Amino acid sequence: MAKDNKKPKDKKPKFSPYWVYGALIALFLGFQLFSGDSYEGGNTITPQDFFNYLKEGDVARVNIVKNTRVAKVYLTPEAQTKEIHKGSKPQSIIPSATELPNYKFEFGDLQNFENEVNLIIKDLPSKPKPKVTFDTETNELGNLLMGILPFILLIGVWIFIMRRMSGGAGGGAGGQIFNIGKSKAKLFDEKTEVKTTFKDVAGLEGAKEEVQEIVDFLKFPEKYTTLGGKIPKGALLVGPPGTGKTLLAKAVAGEAKVPFFSLSGSDFVEMFVGVGASRVRDLFKQAKEKSPSIIFIDEIDAIGRARGKNAMSGSNDERENTLNQLLTEMDGFGTNTNVIVIAATNRADILDKALMRAGRFDRQIFVDLPDVREREEIFEVHLRPLKKAENLDLDFLSKQTPGFSGADIANVCNEAALIAARNNKKAVDKQDFLDAVDRIIGGLEKKNKIITPSEKKAVAYHEAGHATVSWMLEHAAPLVKVTIVPRGRSLGAAWYLPEERLIVRPEQMLDEMCAALGGRAAEKVIFNKISTGALSDLEKVTKQARAMVTIYGLSDQIGNLTYYDSGQSDHGFTKPYSEETAVLIDKEISKIIEEQYQRAIKLLEENKDKLTELAEVLLEKEVIFKDNLEKIFGKRAFLKEEAITSKSAINNTEEEA
Numbered sequence: 223m224a225k226d227n228k229k230p231k232d233k234k235p236k237f238s239p240y241w242v243y244g245a246l247i248a249l250f251l252g253f254q255l256f257s258g259d260s261y262e263g264g265n266t267i268t269p270q271d272f273f274n275y276l277k278e279g280d281v282a283r284v285n286i287v288k289n290t291r292v293a294k295v296y297l298t299p300e301a302q303t304k305e306i307h308k309g310s311k312p313q314s315i316i317p318s319a320t321e322l323p324n325y326k327f328e329f330g331d332l333q334n335f336e337n338e339v340n341l342i343i344k345d346l347p348s349k350p351k352p353k354v355t356f357d358t359e360t361n362e363l364g365n366l367l368m369g370i371l372p373f374i375l376l377i378g379v380w381i382f383i384m385r386r387m388s389g390g391a392g393g394g395a396g397g398q399i400f401n402i403g404k405s406k407a408k409l410f411d412e413k414t415e416v417k418t419t420f421k422d423v424a425g426l427e428g429a430k431e432e433v434q435e436i437v438d439f440l441k442f443p444e445k446y447t448t449l450g451g452k453i454p455k456g457a458l459l460v461g462p463p464g465t466g467k468t469l470l471a472k473a474v475a476g477e478a479k480v481p482f483f484s485l486s487g488s489d490f491v492e493m494f495v496g497v498g499a500s501r502v503r504d505l506f507k508q509a510k511e512k513s514p515s516i517i518f519i520d521e522i523d524a525i526g527r528a529r530g531k532n533a534m535s536g537s538n539d540e541r542e543n544t545l546n547q548l549l550t551e552m553d554g555f556g557t558n559t560n561v562i563v564i565a566a567t568n569r570a571d572i573l574d575k576a577l578m579r580a581g582r583f584d585r586q587i588f589v590d591l592p593d594v595r596e597r598e599e600i601f602e603v604h605l606r607p608l609k610k611a612e613n614l615d616l617d618f619l620s621k622q623t624p625g626f627s628g629a630d631i632a633n634v635c636n637e638a639a640l641i642a643a644r645n646n647k648k649a650v651d652k653q654d655f656l657d658a659v660d661r662i663i664g665g666l667e668k669k670n671k672i673i674t675p676s677e678k679k680a681v682a683y684h685e686a687g688h689a690t691v692s693w694m695l696e697h698a699a700p701l702v703k704v705t706i707v708p709r710g711r712s713l714g715a716a717w718y719l720p721e722e723r724l725i726v727r728p729e730q731m732l733d734e735m736c737a738a739l740g741g742r743a744a745e746k747v748i749f750n751k752i753s754t755g756a757l758s759d760l761e762k763v764t765k766q767a768r769a770m771v772t773i774y775g776l777s778d779q780i781g782n783l784t785y786y787d788s789g790q791s792d793h794g795f796t797k798p799y800s801e802e803t804a805v806l807i808d809k810e811i812s813k814i815i816e817e818q819y820q821r822a823i824k825l826l827e828e829n830k831d832k833l834t835e836l837a838e839v840l841l842e843k844e845v846i847f848k849d850n851l852e853k854i855f856g857k858r859a860f861l862k863e864e865a866i867t868s869k870s871a872i873n874n875t876e877e878e879a
């Protein structure tokens with residue numbers, strides 16, 4: 223039965239929007255055909271011709287149409303045979319019910335025309351005399367069409383809008399009003415080719431292994447389930463921006479050979495209430511239908527933020543609903559096992575605890591900034607498509623890019639290629655890479671920045687001050703290079719290679735603060751004047767001193783106390799200490815900073831000649847490296863610390879313009 227019912231339905235031609243256009247065009251043509259006088263027949267003649275024919279007795283009837291001022295002339299049957307009237311016989315492709323005129327013309331003023339016609343007819347000898355009839359013409363079909371045309375147009379527009387809103391012929395989800403609750407996930411399956419594989423992801427050994435295992439879970443579940451193990455429900459990729467989380471997920475899509483749904487956390491968000499939750503439901507429904515499958519949610523913090531923090535605002539209800547739905551789908555009643563959720567975020571600290579618990583995201587995979595060796599591998603991946611110079615030293619490049627993420631390295635490679643192209647080179651060489659690194663860290667070189675010689679000198683001594691102090695202190699980060707080329711917002715910079723420390727001792731913090739104050743101290747020692755150039759140094763130092771006192775309990779006066787509350791991410795309006803303590807804290811902070819400043823001044827005064835020598839070299843060369851410092855100061859005494867530096871982050875001390 224069902225089949226029979228279906229058949230006629232299937233045969234029915236589908237409605238197409240072109241029908242509406244077709245109907246409109248047909249109506250328009252019809253209107254053109256039936257309105258006006260194109261098929262009324264009749265050659266056009268002049269009034270004088272007509273009077274001549276009338277006098278000749280050729281006219282049987284003249285029909286005067288008053289409203290259009292047209293006279294239609296019908297000849298007698300005898301006249302129609304005359305040579306002069308040959309061809310005046312009206313021919314029409316459409317059979318007409320009424321007789322068609324032989325001629326027609328515009329007569330001008332009705333009264334005059336009528337009088338003249340009557341005069342001629344009166345004088346005519348022949349009988350029967352021509353008849354004069356009067357008429358008014360209305361184009362009924364045309365009028366009708368003109369009446370209904372606006373309605374047809376309105377209906378056409380309405381149908382068009384409704385079809386667009388309900389998904390249209392294309393049927394694409396999202397954006398359309400009736401599909402708003404549908405998931406916006408992009409599906410990659412065996413039909414869509416994803417070219418990214420694990421080979422394109424350099425470094426990240428641990429993370430790669432973990433996600434590879436997830437792919438294995440889906441491909442060969444028996445291997446794990448026979449021993450009683452359960453397939454994990456989700457994995458959360460956590461790490462700083464640009465470290466390759468999305469890339470890793472793309473590689474999973476390329477390798478897994480199971481349906482892979484990819485979307486971003488913000489795809490759940492819409493201005494309508496309830497849409498987010500509905501999209502989550504729809505996403506999991508689709509994924510379950512195609513299971514085993516993988517769902518990848520990028521930037522999950524858009525929906526996964528901890529609930530109930532801002533109870534006052536009431537604006538995050540929708541987000542909470544979305545999150546609740548996600549929690550239920552991942553581990554609620556009747557969850558399906560063969561769907562694995564991979565999510566990525568760089569803000570795991572703000573995610574809801576319920577989302578992070580085992581059973582939902584069983585695994586947290588940390589994707590960290592790459593170390594020297596990993597950076598070399600990433601360089602290898604991104605250098606593949608470049609035409610590079612033969613002797614390019616990858617080891618050198620990876621050492622010059624401490625703290626760079628994978629995305630930064632990709633950017634360096636691209637910038638280097640662009641710089642080489644700008645200089646019309648045949649291959650990208652080492653200098654192009656160094657320029658690209660400088661450009662990415664410091665911003666665009668400002669060659670035409672107007673800077674007076676005295677300002678330049680101040681900048682050189684400031685940077686030399688940083689370099690000298692940091693060289694002299696045991697715990698200060700080792701220097702990479704010093705430059706006084708203005709870039710971006712800075713006039714000069716000293717770059718360090720800080721160690722990655724798991725715990726930091728007070729003396730290390732103090733040494734770093736002292737080095738940061740070395741710039742201002744050098745200005746004081748050499749010129750006995752200070753300037754605004756030390757703004758960012760002061761900011762950094764003040765923050766560090768405040769942290770020592772109020773967070774890490776490193777001040778004797780305050781003692782082993784912390785005013786830091788890990789559970790409260792937002793700043794409260796009330797301070798957790800009394801006014802007296804506030805005064806004490808301020809005193810302690812300024813004492814710490816002042817001590818370090820005096821220490822820097824003392825160090826520089828003792829090494830004034832070396833500081834001057836360094837500043838002069840800097841003024842001459844504009845960029846100096848560790849080797850130049852070694853020439854002036856001799857080998858640094860604290861090399862042991864440097865050797866263990868593996869993971870590092872670049873830190874540039876900027877001079878505010």
Ligand code: ATP
Nearest residue numbers: 422423424463464465466467468469568628629632
């Ligand atoms: P975000 O958290 O900001 O979204 P992400 O960690 O998802 O960042 P990706 O989008 O994966 O970062 O990385 C950006 C680009 O950086 C990649 O397209 C790739 O070119 C490059 N990249 C990052 N890490 C690596 C890596 N390990 N190997 C090769 N390329 C990498």
